[in-house]
Amino acid sequence: MIKTMEKKLCMPNFPGVIETKSFLKGRVRFYVPLIVGNPQNADIINTQMVKLKGIIAVETNTISGSVLINYNEEEIPPTIVFGVVIKLLGLEEELERIPQPILTKEINNIASALNHAIYDYSKGLVDLWSGVPMLLGILGIRQVLRSQATLPGGITLLWWSYSHLMSRREKQHV
Template identity: 35%
Template structure:
């Protein structure tokens, strides 16, 4: 019982630290104009009235795309100066704050660089990606250790079937009951 409390406290502490660190990282982003951005696609690194600096990973190392975005955005009367840096993947735009909404500039960048599909892609959180990596490594270790006889899915199915048979024989009124577990196992096959 004591061990469970310590584990809960440790997990809550870890979760709190992760949230706190995430908020610290957000506070470094000085988006004073409150322009919407898209993490990993078009990020607002700094903004004040009349000036926005974006980080666009697609621009990194692509001078042709950087020139294209400069040429297209420079044609807009309400945009004064456009600077793209293909080395860092940043885009600096000076604009007339009262005449154009900064969100429209972001939308124009997304459209000009064909980033709509990138924005729509499902993105997994860091924790989800790391847990997936742990699962892959564990699965490979089990597979190699058993010389290809078992993997995580097979162990999962065997465990469900064992508990299902046990539930049917010993505790038919338990929830989930053994028949439900058999259906789960069957769906996994």
């Protein structure tokens, strides 16, 4: 007996932008944070989606951010339903952005605060981004002169300092 394998379609997820919460044949529920507390965006979905051939019913909830769409799979595939919601709400750019983890955001916030503190303390003479390479350069020179083995080699510290300064310079010219 030969079994035919049914091709299972998975709906995409973009956390924080649009997420597929449930997906059954002819029925899909999305979580869309953009409609939370925003009846105008919910109204766009409600009024525009029903104009499409194959869309049976649309329900939005501005409290939970839920968008429930019933559709006829023979007339419109679920991936098109997903794409239409994205297009109607203008989420294309949001989906193209590279996601940034919360930890990375927090590290950047800490670095920014430290940068401001150093800049303010030095009365504008130095900031974190110029102070670190200078410190590495000074340690590198010290290491080369003393030939101590407690830090990475002096040449390595000098290279790190130079690389850091050049990478900052390239970013400023872009």
